[in-house]
Each structure stands twice: as structure tokens, then as C-alpha cells.
Amino acid sequence: MHLGGCFLLQALALLSLQSGAQKVEAPSDQVQVEVVHLPEECHQKSKKGDLLNAHYDGYLASDHSKFYCSRTQNDGHPKWFVLGVGQVIKGLDIAMLNMCPGEKRKVIIPPSLAYGKHGYDAAKIPPNATLIFEIELYAITKGPRSVEAFSDIDMDKDKQLSRDEIDLYLKKEFERDGKKRDPLHHENVLVDIFKKNDRDGDGFISAKEYNVYQHDEL
Ligand SMILES: [Ca+2]
Numbered sequence: 726m727h728l729g730g731c732f733l734l735q736a737l738a739l740l741s742l743q744s745g746a747q748k749v750e751a752p753s754d755q756v757q758v759e760v761v762h763l764p765e766e767c768h769q770k771s772k773k774g775d776l777l778n779a780h781y782d783g784y785l786a787s788d789h790s791k792f793y794c795s796r797t798q799n800d801g802h803p804k805w806f807v808l809g810v811g812q813v814i815k816g817l818d819i820a821m822l823n824m825c826p827g828e829k830r831k832v833i834i835p836p837s838l839a840y841g842k843h844g845y846d847a848a849k850i851p852p853n854a855t856l857i858f859e860i861e862l863y864a865i866t867k868g869p870r871s872v873e874a875f876s877d878i879d880m881d882k883d884k885q886l887s888r889d890e891i892d893l894y895l896k897k898e899f900e901r902d903g904k905k906r907d908p909l910h911h912e913n914v915l916v917d918i919f920k921k922n923d924r925d926g927d928g929f930i931s932a933k934e935y936n937v938y939q940h941d942e943l
């Protein structure tokens with residue numbers, strides 16, 4: 726009897742852990758994540774610095790009107806972006822951590838982690854707007870900023886990354902998942918990488934510049 730009760734408690738604890746992973750109730754200054762679909766197999770989870778391929782729709786929590794849809798942009802190609810480095814709003818950087826390819830999430834992002842008290846007029850987001858995103862993650866590739874990647878990318882081993890070296894690396898990474906992709910996306914990612922990393926503007930990313938993001942906080 727005593728043992729049975731103990732077992733039940735453990736089972737309950739396990740259950741609450743599992744449901745905790747499915748749906749997280751969070752204070753109003755945090756991102757709330759609801760896992761809508763989890764693929765049966767998951768060999769890789771998204772982490773900071775990974776290059777993600779995803780579709781997402783954005784809604785205003787106030788009236789559920791849609792203010793953004795990646796499916797209607799760029800001929801419907803899923804967006805590519807590096808996770809956790811501010812290429813998307815802070816709330817999305819947080820909401821898309823530890824996701825499996827094929828996973829779908831619905832997330833609620835407070836204004837403090839979205840467009841704050843000023844809103845974002847170009848996207849018709851009013852001040853202090855709580856946002857809801859429906860996200861579908863398609864692919865994760867090892868991001869151009871992962872530590873291991875530096876020497877892989879640095880083909881001529883001169884301890885700095887040229888545009889051609891990163892260009893080649895991205896092409897290889899993009900080919901790996903076999904999806905057709907707009908060349909413009911590739912170009913945008915490349916330009917963005919240099920804009921954000923080549924701090925001294927010499928056209929190369931040094932090891933020091935490359936590692937900048939490792940020390941950033943989310
Ligand atoms: Ca080099």
C-alpha cells in the first residue's frame with residue numbers, strides 16, 4: 726500500500742513534467758509556448774546559433790487579426806534565419822528554442838519581448854501589443870556561427886572567413902535538406918551575416934568577430 730502510493734506520486738510527478746513540456750504557463754513577461762504538433766522522431770533540437778527554416782503567422786492577441794504571414798511572402802518560401810541573435814523579435818528567438826524539425830507551436834509573446842510600447846507601424850502593430858504566432862519549423866541546420874563550424878568554413882586556413890568561404894558553406898548546408906530555395910534568400914542570409922559580424926568592415930569575419938554572438942544574452 727505504501728509502495729503503491731509512492732509509485733503513484735512518482736507517476737504523477739512524471740506526468741506533470743511531461744505536461745509541463747507540452748504547455749508552459751508563464752508570467753506575463755514571458756513567452757508562453759504550446760506545442761501543437763510534435764513529430765514522433767526528433768534527432769535534433771533547435772539551439773541558439775542554428776539556421777532555421779520556418780513558416781510563421783502572426784496575430785494580434787487583442788482581436789486575432791493576422792498582421793504577418795510568411796506564406797504570402799517571398800513566393801511562399803519558408804523564412805531562413807539564425808536563431809537567438811536578434812534576426813527576429815526577442816520573443817520568437819525564445820519561442821523557437823528546443824524545437825524539432827516538423828514541430829508546430831503556438832506561442833504568446835508579451836509586448837516586452839515583441840514591439841513594446843511603441844508598436845511597429847509598418848506591420849500595423851499597435852503599442853503594447855501581445856502577439857500570437859503559429860510556427861511550423863521545417864529544418865534546422867548547423868548555424869554559420871557554431872564554434873565547430875569556423876574551421877570547416879575557413880577553407881584556406883588563414884583564420885578569417887571570406888565572403889566566398891561563407892557562400893560555399895551556406896550552399897552546402899542548404900543543399901543538405903534538399904529543399905528548393907530562392908537564391909535571393911541565400912544572398913540575404915549572406916549579406917546579413919556580414920552586416921552583423923564584420924564589425925571592422927574589412928570584408929572578412931575574423932575568429933574574434935565570429936565569436937561575438939557566443940557572449941550575447943537572449
Ligand atoms: Ca579564410
Ligand SMILES: [Ca+2]
Pocket residue numbers: 922923924925926927928929930931934
Ligand atoms: Ca572583419
